[in-house]
């Protein structure tokens with residue numbers, strides 16, 4: 176619980192690449208998508224050659240979507256990395272985040288000096304509603320799936336309880352949708368950039384009350400890649416490596432119904448008095464997210480995330496999950512996520528949202544557009560966050576996106592957050608400009 | 610995770626769905642022709658259809674694979690996109706959870722209780738997640754309250770025809786965890802957190818979690 180990784184080697188991300196996230200990429204199978212992302216990353220560090228790569232870490236969520244077992248080795252093979260070591264990492268929606276943490280561990284442990292983390296998902300291979308059925312198999316198939324297994328339904332129940340506990344509103348959720356879709360207007364990799372109003376979000380088709388089509392991310396095809404390296408390789412091939420200074424991972428019971436009601440896990444800047452009488456996490460909060468944040472902050476030496484983090488890329492599969500997650504991460508207290516997310520603190524200073532924002536931007540959340548607007552090709556998503564965070568910390572967002580708007584000024588430390596199930600696995604990773 | 614069918618997000622799929630229906634229509638209208646003929650006919654834009662050349666030369670040594678009439682449903686030729694069907698029956702054991710499903714057929718809702726630490730589970734688990742000790746079966750009260758709810762207008766394909774349906778997590782007095790079920794007999798707009806609900810059971814048990822459902826109490 177208090178392990179800080181102090182005895183491990185420094186680990187850096189030296190390059191990243193992604194494909195455009197799209198409803199379908201019928202012209203590329205998963206191997207070619209991964210190759211495209213990999214080649215983009217390799218081109219960013221031209222003096223790094225394939226023979227300097229010691230192995231890979233591959234991630235995709237669903238064998239059902241892929242209709243191919245051992246797809247991980249097929250990517251590794253296609254990238255020309257055989258017979259070097261590789262393994263597949265899988266953990267639901269957090270698959271990509273877990274993959275990056277695995278690559279970190281490969282390098283931190285000294286097993287590899289350079290490890291490529293590659294992830295993908297090909298969700299267009301089945302209809303959207305069959306896809307939702309596959310995803311719902313990531314809930315207990317004895318007790319939960321047969322009752323009407325549907326992840327949007329699960330998240331709808333969680334936010335309904337959040338609204339009940341804390342007074343969170345659907346208008347606050349709609350503002351998250353507006354923000355993330357508008358940010359994505361400046362991100363050519365995003366699947367669904369859009370300029371929206373609160374009315375657009377609320378009048379969109381209802382999926383599971385209170386979540387509409389515009390509160391929910393899309394299914395996507397896409398791949399993403401990060402090249403992770405130790406100090407020596409990083410210094411040799413990269414002008415501006417970004418260091419991974421903290422990793423945290425949390426878990427919770429698979430069944431939402433089993434979530435206990437106890438005391439809040441406190442972050443360094445909080446006290447028990449902040450949460451007198453709050454039964455936690457119930458189904459309104461993600462204990463795994465709080466645990467992941469606590470561990471990552473301890474390792475990175477973060478005492479007050481409100482002051483010490485410059486931007487966040489988090490797992491906004493639903494507008495409601497962004498509101499719940501900013502609380503888990505301690506950007507605001509539990510219960511304040513709604514007004515905090517709607518007020519302006521998490522918006523970009525130079526994007527026009529068509530909203531009156533009483534609070535000045537402070538910690539941009541999902542400057543890339545997040546899952547809501549970029550799309551969510553599950554095994555790639557957590558790595559996609561890493562790619563955008565890398566570019567923020569390198570100050571190269573304008574170069575890679577062809578648009579300077581989303582560059583967070585003087586970004587020194589960023590947080591990426593990947594999330595599975597109904598909050599079952601969550602990863603938090605802290606990245607810093609050295 | 611989820612997927613929504615945003616109109617714009619679906620443009621790509623609709624594009625290919627358009628091609629899909631045309632291709633399928635083509636395949637259906639030519640039902641009875643062999644797949645080679647089908648592919649060959651469609652392949653007229655791109656030269657000889659795959660399979661034809663090999664079949665024509667097959668007689669050399671008298672060894673031939675039998676020709677069959679099953680074709681492929683093609684959605685597109687460049688790249689080639691086709692339909693791939695897969696289905697499977699599992700032999701699924703409820704194993705240690707079995708008494709719960711047997712209980713439903715006896716109109717009993719069984720949770721479990723940890724003998725060591727006293728934690729009570731509305732959704733049973735045979736070992737306690739708090740202390741690891743084995744639990745004992747525990748009959749839940751018929752009446753509980755809605756802890757949270759949603760009405761689903763979409764769902765996974767298996768449940769799409771049942772929409773809209775209302776899901777509830779039910780809380781019970783003296784029980785530490787919740788139970789996921791369906792609520793019937795109340796309009797979506799009238800469901801409230803805290804609303805008292807009563808368990809009902811299917812008369813003809815299907816040995817599934819949906820053998821129990823809830824209705825407003827009283």
Ligand SMILES: [Zn+2]
Pocket residue numbers: 723724725726727728737738739740741742
């Ligand atoms: Zn116990």
